[in-house]
Amino acid sequence: MSDEKNKFENPDYAKRTVIGPDGKSFVVDPMQDYFLDARPKVYEPVSIPVVEKFLNWARSESLWVLGFGTGCGSIEIPPLMTPRFDAFRFGVQSRATPRQSNVFIISGYLSIKTLKRVVRSYEQMQNPKYVLALGSCTINGGMYFDSYNTINRLDHYIPVDVYVAGCMPRPEALLAGFNKLKSLIREGKAENGNKYVKDFDWYKANQKKIIKDWNMPDYNW
Amino acid sequence: MNTLIDRLAKLFSISDVVHQRPNLAFVTTPMENTIHLITHLRDRESFSLFVMLSCVDWIEDNQFQLTYVLNNPTEKIDVGIRCFINRDSATMESAHYLWKQVATYQRELKEMYGIDFPGSPRVDESFILEGWDNIPPMRRDFDTKKYSEETFFPRERPQSNDPAQYMKSKLYPDE
Numbered sequence: 001m002s003d004e005k006n007k008f009e010n011p012d013y014a015k016r017t018v019i020g021p022d023g024k025s026f027v028v029d030p031m032q033d034y035f036l037d038a039r040p041k042v043y044e045p046v047s048i049p050v051v052e053k054f055l056n057w058a059r060s061e062s063l064w065v066l067g068f069g070t071g072c073g074s075i076e077i078p079p080l081m082t083p084r085f086d087a088f089r090f091g092v093q094s095r096a097t098p099r100q101s102n103v104f105i106i107s108g109y110l111s112i113k114t115l116k117r118v119v120r121s122y123e124q125m126q127n128p129k130y131v132l133a134l135g136s137c138t139i140n141g142g143m144y145f146d147s148y149n150t151i152n153r154l155d156h157y158i159p160v161d162v163y164v165a166g167c168m169p170r171p172e173a174l175l176a177g178f179n180k181l182k183s184l185i186r187e188g189k190a191e192n193g194n195k196y197v198k199d200f201d202w203y204k205a206n207q208k209k210i211i212k213d214w215n216m217p218d219y220n221w
Numbered sequence: 222m223n224t225l226i227d228r229l230a231k232l233f234s235i236s237d238v239v240h241q242r243p244n245l246a247f248v249t250t251p252m253e254n255t256i257h258l259i260t261h262l263r264d265r266e267s268f269s270l271f272v273m274l275s276c277v278d279w280i281e282d283n284q285f286q287l288t289y290v291l292n293n294p295t296e297k298i299d300v301g302i303r304c305f306i307n308r309d310s311a312t313m314e315s316a317h318y319l320w321k322q323v324a325t326y327q328r329e330l331k332e333m334y335g336i337d338f339p340g341s342p343r344v345d346e347s348f349i350l351e352g353w354d355n356i357p358p359m360r361r362d363f364d365t366k367k368y369s370e371e372t373f374f375p376r377e378r379p380q381s382n383d384p385a386q387y388m389k390s391k392l393y394p395d396e
Binding site (some may be wrong): 110 | 226352372
């Protein structure tokens with residue numbers, strides 16, 4: 001039994017009635033109060049096409065990458081962000097937390113344990129959000145296609161905007177992927193945040209099929 | 222190294238001595254003796270560094286082979302101590318009190334091979350597989366490809382041709 005599971009079964013987190021300083025009693029349910037488990041909502045585009053086009057242009061120029069390296073591909077990120085390849089000239093910057101970023105680079109193979117953290121992080125990102133899948137492992141499992149512990153197809157668990165093929169793709173390929181993502185955003189085709197909302201039940205069923213100790217809320221906001 | 226093996230042979234029942242390199246040898250010992258031998262090596266022969274603990278699944282012989290590798294930093298020699306345990310009731314005496322890090326190895330072996338080490342700290346907690354509900358995955362009777370195909374939505378692969386047959390059919394269609 002994992003520590004995390006113990007934490008969630010801790011009696012301190014159980015639902016209970018508390019009497020406040022003013023003498024009134026109220027119900028406290030920490031697991032509900034700490035997490036918002038309401039279903040996600042569709043991010044509606046602006047009704048005026050010109051404005052939406054302008055917004056898409058603006059979005060394509062503000063790509064903030066979540067600094068979460070999942071596999072061997074994360075070693076490609078430091079040269080990408082530093083002077084040699086300098087992704088900053090394409091308007092790509094990295095950010096430490098999911099709530100402040102909108103691009104998720106899945107850099108290589110994903111074990112089930114990591115997928116659980118990836119799902120949580122992806123759901124915490126704000127809605128015009130994009131996923132860049134790196135390497136053949138995210139496409140069909142790559143060299144780990146028969147592993148007991150790594151997933152084969154990323155697009156069954158979170159929607160993917162751009163695949164960058166290779167094992168490993170070099171930083172140039174990643175820059176080409178960013179340019180492809182930018183053109184998709186400008187054309188208004190990068191709507192995968194909404195796709196996740198529309199096919200929410202399908203994604204959740206796939207995720208729950210392999211994450212056996214599901215001890216988190218269904219949606220992490 | 223030879224004098225060390227001779228000294229050990231006088232005290233313990235060791236067999237199958239393999240001199241891998243001038244500074245590395247493997248010995249096999251019964252599982253009841255293993256921890257005694259390791260303790261002796263640590264305390265009397267100054268093998269103070271624990272290198273690793275690994276396991277091999279000999280499914281044909283219905284046995285697991287455990288290998289404890291120890292290092293002597295002053296003389297710069299390594300000794301591997303092998304022992305065989307029964308595969309059906311896979312239980313081994315814990316060595317966590319000799320070196321703290323042994324507990325982590327034992328925890329991994331519990332998860333990957335299902336070998337129990339009673340008394341080892343946190344040995345029953347999941348190590349890297351969270352919520353695993355199948356037979357331990359590193360056992361050789363676990364079919365990892367079948368499990369992967371049933372679980373992970375394999376992508377249908379493109380048809381591929383044997384190049385020799387394909388070129389033959391293209392170049393010499395009549396044959």
